[in-house]
Amino acid sequence: MAMPKREPTKLVPVPSTSIIPERDVDKAPILECRHLGIDFGGLTAVNDFDMAIGRTEIAGLIGPNGAGKTTVFNLLTKVYQPTRGNILLDGVSTQNMSTAQVNKAGIARTFQNIRLFDNLSVEDNVKLGLHNHIHYGMFQGLFRLPGYWKEERRAHERALELLSIFDMEDMAGAKAGSLPYGAQRRLEIVRALATEPKLLLLDEPAAGMNPSETAELMENIVKIRDTFQIAILLIEHDMSLVMGICEGICVLNFGQIIAKGSPEDIANNPVVIEAYLGKKKEDTGC
Amino acid sequence: MLTFLNHLISGISLGSVYAIIALGYTMVYGIAKMLNFAHGDVIMVGAYVCFFMVSSFGLHPIIGILLAMVVCTLLGIVIERLAYKPLRQAPSLAVLITAIGMSYFLQNAAQLLWTSNYKMFPAFFTFGGKNGVSFFDGRLNLSWTTIVTILACLVIMVVLTLFTDKTKLGKAMRACSEDKGAAQLMGINVNTTISVTFAIGSALAAVAGVLLCSAYPTLMPTTGSMPGIKAFTAAVFGGIGSIPGALLGGILLGIIEIFAKAYISTQVSDAIVFAVLIIVLLVKPTGLLGKQIREKV
Numbered sequence: 009m010a011m012p013k014r015e016p017t018k019l020v021p022v023p024s025t026s027i028i029p030e031r032d033v034d035k036a037p038i039l040e041c042r043h044l045g046i047d048f049g050g051l052t053a054v055n056d057f058d059m060a061i062g063r064t065e066i067a068g069l070i071g072p073n074g075a076g077k078t079t080v081f082n083l084l085t086k087v088y089q090p091t092r093g094n095i096l097l098d099g100v101s102t103q104n105m106s107t108a109q110v111n112k113a114g115i116a117r118t119f120q121n122i123r124l125f126d127n128l129s130v131e132d133n134v135k136l137g138l139h140n141h142i143h144y145g146m147f148q149g150l151f152r153l154p155g156y157w158k159e160e161r162r163a164h165e166r167a168l169e170l171l172s173i174f175d176m177e178d179m180a181g182a183k184a185g186s187l188p189y190g191a192q193r194r195l196e197i198v199r200a201l202a203t204e205p206k207l208l209l210l211d212e213p214a215a216g217m218n219p220s221e222t223a224e225l226m227e228n229i230v231k232i233r234d235t236f237q238i239a240i241l242l243i244e245h246d247m248s249l250v251m252g253i254c255e256g257i258c259v260l261n262f263g264q265i266i267a268k269g270s271p272e273d274i275a276n277n278p279v280v281i282e283a284y285l286g287k288k289k290e291d292t293g294c
Numbered sequence: 295m296l297t298f299l300n301h302l303i304s305g306i307s308l309g310s311v312y313a314i315i316a317l318g319y320t321m322v323y324g325i326a327k328m329l330n331f332a333h334g335d336v337i338m339v340g341a342y343v344c345f346f347m348v349s350s351f352g353l354h355p356i357i358g359i360l361l362a363m364v365v366c367t368l369l370g371i372v373i374e375r376l377a378y379k380p381l382r383q384a385p386s387l388a389v390l391i392t393a394i395g396m397s398y399f400l401q402n403a404a405q406l407l408w409t410s411n412y413k414m415f416p417a418f419f420t421f422g423g424k425n426g427v428s429f430f431d432g433r434l435n436l437s438w439t440t441i442v443t444i445l446a447c448l449v450i451m452v453v454l455t456l457f458t459d460k461t462k463l464g465k466a467m468r469a470c471s472e473d474k475g476a477a478q479l480m481g482i483n484v485n486t487t488i489s490v491t492f493a494i495g496s497a498l499a500a501v502a503g504v505l506l507c508s509a510y511p512t513l514m515p516t517t518g519s520m521p522g523i524k525a526f527t528a529a530v531f532g533g534i535g536s537i538p539g540a541l542l543g544g545i546l547l548g549i550i551e552i553f554a555k556a557y558i559s560t561q562v563s564d565a566i567v568f569a570v571l572i573i574v575l576l577v578k579p580t581g582l583l584g585k586q587i588r589e590k591v
Binding site: 085087106108116119124126127132135136138140142149150152156159163199200 | 453456457460461462463464465466468469472473475476477478479480481482483484490585
């Protein structure tokens with residue numbers, strides 16, 4: 009597929025291509041949304057959402073409060089059934105998939121307000137992410153047959169390995185609800201990674217973090233992408249994070265994409281600046 | 295003193311049956327957040343299946359129990375699919391009414407199939423022609439039924455606790471009970487998990503039905519309803535949603551009931567049981583081992 013070269017005039021919106029056209033040109037995108045939209049009653053929450061993400065791209069989804077960013081995540085994970093349009097994950101439509109099936113197909117996410125299983129241990133939270141990658145049946149589990157022990161040991165090792173990304177192995181036995189806030193956020197990412205996604209959705213990963221924690225998180229996000237070779241789409245209000253690590257950015261306002269492009273494009277885009285800061289007097293023409 | 299011990303033992307035995315039934319209520323409530331009032335009648339079906347397998351087909355009691363478990367498991371799954379699954383998004387009151395309806399449906403279906411005349415449940419647990427063992431010149435009697443019931447209850451508790459704590463399906467069940475949405479997003483099939491819960495609860499109901507009818511051998515289509523309600527009480531008493539709570543609540547309820555019957559009055563024993571429940575709930579609204587439920591804002 010020939011990707012149109014980015015216009016020097018930074019025109020918006022661009023057609024359904026990777027946020028950064030020059031990345032992953034020769035490969036099919038991992039995710040493609042075509043004219044995605046959803047109505048809640050008479051309210052159109054998201055409309056005509058066109059986006060594609062490359063296989064190892066770190067992409068950002070930004071926009072003012074209430075723009076529909078989390079709704080997009082909910083559409084991608086099939087928490088909401090889209091009213092219009094199509095989602096192609098690795099070329100396969102997720103039209104008839106349930107939330108759990110979408111996860112199996114390769115989309116994992118974290119939540120804006122942390123949703124860990126508080127009463128389970130850190131390790132068990134990760135193992136729940138591994139759920140579809142632990143293979144033994146109910147009877148093997150009930151009667152603790154050899155298959156159970158083998159798979160559980162493998163799951164244990166894998167869980168610790170995943171926790172080690174964030175140096176959290178020593179917390180494995182603690183209850184997830186008892187962890188400090190930052191650790192809970194990191195655990196959510198680990199749990200999502202445990203499902204072996206092709207695309208990881210991070211909903212405000214830096215929310216409530218101080219600048220040094222945010223800097224560490226940025227390094228870790230890049231590290232995750234490099235280690236796991238997956239695509240990451242993140243919603244974030246912290247512009248230093250978005251501009252720092254995202255290779256492509258998509259700006260949403262009132263459920264519509266108002267701009268797509270590289271961080272530099274977005275930072276200088278008048279439509280984006282207007283959405284965030286309001287119109288300048290002389291521009292309004294009144 | 296020995297009479298007291300005798301009563302205590304029969305209390306624990308009855309309580310063990312309540313505990314096994316209460317597990318079905320508590321697990322389903324923990325995960326599907328619904329009260330499956332048809333659970334008591336699944337017990338009755340289990341007892342009937344076992345009865346016919348043994349009396350009419352002359353099968354070995356163990357095979358009879360296993361077949362009863364299989365039939366009840368299937369029944370539980372079918373009930374969940376047909377009656378409760380379509381109401382997953384409905385208000386909980388609708389599900390509750392459906393469960394009560396399902397309970398009456400099972401009772402009446404049993405009446406049609408097996409008539410309302412009672413059947414004498416055969417004594418299964420005899421070894422060497424004896425019904426049990428006696429101590430102190432026959433003043434302290436332990437029937438095999440009592441021993442088997444208490445042992446079965448303990449084994450079931452241990453296995454189930456290990457299952458929910460240590461296996462992937464058990465963990466999936468706990469995850470679903472905490473946050474269904476997040477569980478789904480981790481790739482856990484919530485519908486399957488709920489079905490498994492119903493299957494386990496119903497299989498246990500079959501065991502409870504056989505144990506109950508071994509101790510109290512009159513089998514009728516309404517046999518399951520009163521123990522069902524008592525076991526539900528036990529589950530609430532111990533803290534609904536908690537497996538150790540079901541054990542504690544069941545055994546305490548059994549002991550209270552037998553003591554009330556023995557020392558106060560047979561007539562008002564049920565009233566005393568429920569009075570205790572009311573008092574406990576007034577003092578500790580979440581039950582003895584219930585967790586404080588945090589309302590999400």
